[in-house]
Amino acid sequence: MSTTNSFQPKILVFSTDKISDPGIDQAGLRKIHYSPSVYVISMPCSSGIKPRWIMHAYRQGFDGVFIAADGHECSYSASCPDRTNDLINHAQSMMKEQGINPKRIRMAAICSVCAEPFASHMDNFSRILSEIGSIQAELNNKAS
Amino acid sequence: MARVNPEFGKEIKKFGANEFDACYNCGTCTAICSLSDGENSFPRKMLRYTVLGLDGQIQRSLDPWLCYYCGDCSTTCPREANPGNLMMATRRYLIAKYDWTGISRMLYTSKTFEIVALLFIALLVLLGFIFFHGEMTTELTPEGGVKLNTFAPWQIIELVDWGVAAVLSSLLLSNVVRMYLKIVRSRVKEGLRIPFKLYFTQLPALIGHFATQRRFAKCHTEKISWREKLKQGKNTYWLVHFLLMSSYVMLFTMIVGFLGWFQTDEIHDWWHPQRLLGYYTTVGLIGGIIYFSVLRIKKKTEKAKHTHFTDWTFLLLLMLTAVTGILVHFFRVNGMPYPTYIMYVVHLMILFPMLIIEVPFSKWSHLAYRPLAIYLSLVVSKAEKLMKQKPAKS
Amino acid sequence: MKQRIGVYICHCGGNISDYVDVEELGKMLAEETGVVISKDVMFACADSNQKQMVSDIEEHKLDAIVVASCSPKLHLHTFRGVAERAKLNPSNYVQVNIREQCSWPHSDNKKEASIKAVGLIRAGIKRVSHSESLENIEIPVVKAALVIGAGVAGMRAAIDLARMGNQVYLIEKEAQTGGRVAQAGSLFMSGQSGSELTGRLQEEIRRHSGITVFTRATVEKVSGSLGNFHVGVSIGTGDNDEKLSLNVGSVLVATGMDSYQPKENEYAYGSSKRIVTLPDFDRMVKEQGELVVDGKKVRQVGFIYCVGNRQKKGENKYCSRFCCSAAIHTSLKIKEKYGDVTAWHLFRDIRTYGKQEILYEKSSKQGDIYIRWDEKEPPLVEAAGDQVLVKVKDYLTSKEEIEIPLDLVVLVTGAVAREDSRSIADVFKIPIGSDRFFNEIHPKLKPVETVIKGVYIGGSCQGPRNITESVESSLSAAAKMNALLGGGTISLDPVVARVNSEACTWCGKCAEVCDYDAIRQIEFQGKQVAVVNNATCAGCGICAPVCPPDAIELAQFTNLEIESMIDGFMEKVEMREKQQESTTENEEAPAVTMKEYPQLWKEIEEALASGPMNIPDLSKQINKSSDLVTWHLMTMNKYGIVVPDGMDESDTYFNYKMKN
């Protein structure tokens, strides 16, 4: 497709106040570039993200949702990785209903100094989403 | 499986090693020692054996004999574990182990024993003279010298010499055989095969090392010429040691083999070989003794810092032998009969104990053990190499 | 919905405005619904701007504010403070991060950076328009603390808590206080005896009227929460137990650890009197004037390290940290006390970290023999008559296999969690690790806090520790507890979960996932519903996604707020053409467009008025750190306010002066 060249996938990132958001700040501090269509919402804990917000993001035109989790570093709950996993599974089943490609959601543990890893996650995810194409097309297909 | 001897540390301390248990096996000594070849952890391994108390390993080891105590290891050891001194003490320990009579051990570990033994032999010499001396004539030779051969006919003295020499050398030889067995037998038991011809091909090394003790000069390997070293005094130690040792050996040969020629009543001209030899050996001995005593008193070099009491006795006896020898010569040439006789007895009362005690049981046994060790280590390492090659070929 | 919102967009002295067209943004966002004023400022955090904001809020009757600037990690509290000073509830403030997450990472693409900034700020405006005024949660606290376990950790914490004026109850299971240390012989590093140390603490406790000690006492049940726990204690043994109920504001669990007990035949343990554990040996050394076992004098002692610890395959994977030091200390002790004893240390690694390295240094120098072994080839121990034979491979002599005849073998046993740790965990609902030690919330960030607010852990019940480390952690817990108990009430962050009772159907899912035990079931208008205990809720939000009817939410993270943010990101942005030009203009004549600058600039200006100066002198004169001065001076240099004026006399630094 020739259009994918100019297509800049929009990514919504959920980060966490104490760990992954500082990691994302680090990337900026060190002027490590990633796509400017990445938008971040910071939460206390990645296990508090509601699947309905994720669905809302797709409907509003986000091509992908990335969860920058704390993994085992989470200071709230030792079972955080499992819980975050559960809600992603939940979201994916909702996405399936809507005909949304399950690859449009991703999770990775981002630590408070994970500047490069974050940027490279964004680059990879952007590439994958470019290959999948815009969410608009996918939602339109389902509708038709 | 080797059983450790937990008391070994205490044992080796009796032989003069003290600081080795501070060793933490860093290997600095191995890195600095010019005799280590990168494979054998020399001398660190001896320290480890000692710390663990692996006396079996130590007794079959050749390493202590390869070391000439340059002291580099001791000056660089970060823990001041004094590996050089341990090697020295191990040599004393090994001499005691090779010696089946147990006399060496007593000599090294007990000052009292050493003194009593020396006095005892001196007493025997004295008694010998009291009962068997010849006529104490005051008549002088035509040149005006004392007739020493009438008081102590050289034929009889030489006979006694031979008897003593025979006993001493058989003792020494039996100890050398024990050394050989300790070293070779355990290795053969472990499967080392030593082709017979190796014993011959490595023979020149034995002779060369015996004659010159040249490994000495190998210590402090620096890339400068021999002459340069001499100029800078770097070889002085070796040189003086050579002088002392050659004097001693010559004197020994004269007394035991050619006493008739050496102990004459006639007074030769100053250029006569007999007198020249006498001068050389006297200078060699006295010069050497003074040099080593000063070193030990000043404690300048590493090895001189740790003088065992047997070292001191030895230097003292050697000095006294030389001095009394000169006095005998002086009195005889100047026609003073009684002083000559008395001094001669005193001279022998010092010489005999020294020879009897030191040759087979102490210091001078180095002379036999060290070259043999170098020779055996060459034989063993050649044999090991051959063993390694053989299976590769088949 | 907020109707009177103020928006402030920061230049950050160029850090933002070099890449994002903040002036244009300021104009553009003034047109957003609900926005009353919108402006770009040079330094939002500058004193002058803060004052301006306060007067704006008062003058324009603003009901919410948004600052688009740096990361909230830096200035969230600064601007919350501004709101508070202007009598605006600080939860009606939102900070938008357009520096770390916009101008800097997208410095390579100014146009996109400006577009993204618009999205981010719009999201902030929308979020704040749904914000609610939240009040801190005030909870009354009982000014009393309960300490469970009277080891060094518990006793020391009890003393500190009492000194700070709190009523303290100290509960000890055994008949005597003092714990493990009371039985110990000589301690590293001080060399004093265990009973000496605990004796001192006991004496101090006895003297303190604020501490009540209960021995032979255990906790049976707990109810209540932070600030007001009711703890049921049972005192005595079996038959005529006395029951007691204590009312406390906070609890410290300091129940300690156990020493590992070797299994039958682990290193031939149990097969001979000559094979003992380190605690046993310590006791022997403490009690025996002469070291004798079975009538034979002990001259050769072997220590085998890491027994029951660092098991790659076994249960206890951890290292107990204190045992290396304890064993080496004991071996120094026996040499000192009995003289003619040789110590053989058969170790895996020596972990005498920190100052304890001195012990190792001393021991290895005095002739203790160290032999290292690998877990794959542990030493073989065999009792043989009045000796114990130990076989081991020595790595330092080309793996010579050696056999050491010893008179006594000491198994250097590490620590394990207490047998009954599970029951304590159950009573307090604190989590327990797979190693059965208690778990803090976070080993680095919250090292003494448990998930139960008001319940702390300290000492070796958290994991193996030496005395110093045990006391350190229990004291830091004590300090935290005192901060809670000190004021009579505690003010808690209002960001907690809440239940919409109408919608809730009490399925219990939220209570199930809540690690903090903050959700309980109550009756509401004839049906069962969930309710959140504000005092214990940690505000993690984990309960929110699991609720089937979406009846529970976290304050400030409501559907309305988050979904409106998403909408804000995605609203179409039309940057006006000429704005591109204005950016370039901006760069050409920066000094002219400067409207604001912080107090510090004024001070620098005043200082430079007297003549050129280098940075070190300047920072000394205005009494600010040289980092700060450098940063601002460079910004002033960039905007042409100051210029370099050659090198100083020492030829090390540049001098700077005012441009005109």
Ligand SMILES: Cc1cc2nc3c(=O)[nH]c(=O)nc-3n(C[C@H](O)[C@H](O)[C@H](O)COP(=O)(O)OP(=O)(O)OC[C@H]3O[C@@H](n4cnc5c(N)ncnc54)[C@H](O)[C@@H]3O)c2cc1C
């Ligand atoms: C052999 C050995 C030697 C050591 N040597 C040293 C040393 O030289 N220097 C050093 O710094 N450290 C040393 N340590 C470590 C030291 O013992 C610990 O760091 C210290 O004991 C930890 O103190 P604590 O108060 O946390 O636990 P403990 O001393 O174990 O005390 C816990 C207390 O809680 C009580 N308790 C337990 N459960 C309950 C319950 N349910 N209810 C009420 N009370 C309860 C126990 O009875 C005990 O009194 C050594 C350890 C060992 C095993």
Ligand code: SF4
């Ligand atoms: S003797 Fe000294 S230099 Fe040699 S290994 Fe031991 S500590 Fe190192």
Ligand code: SF4
């Ligand atoms: S004294 Fe010299 S020769 Fe002997 S071991 Fe030390 S460094 Fe080597």
Ligand code: SF4
């Ligand atoms: S402190 Fe030493 S003995 Fe104890 S478990 Fe750790 S390494 Fe092993």
Ligand code: SF4
């Ligand atoms: S999950 Fe929702 S419905 Fe279930 S109890 Fe909790 S709040 Fe009520």
Ligand code: SF4
């Ligand atoms: S937010 Fe929910 S899950 Fe988290 S502590 Fe509060 S009630 Fe529990």
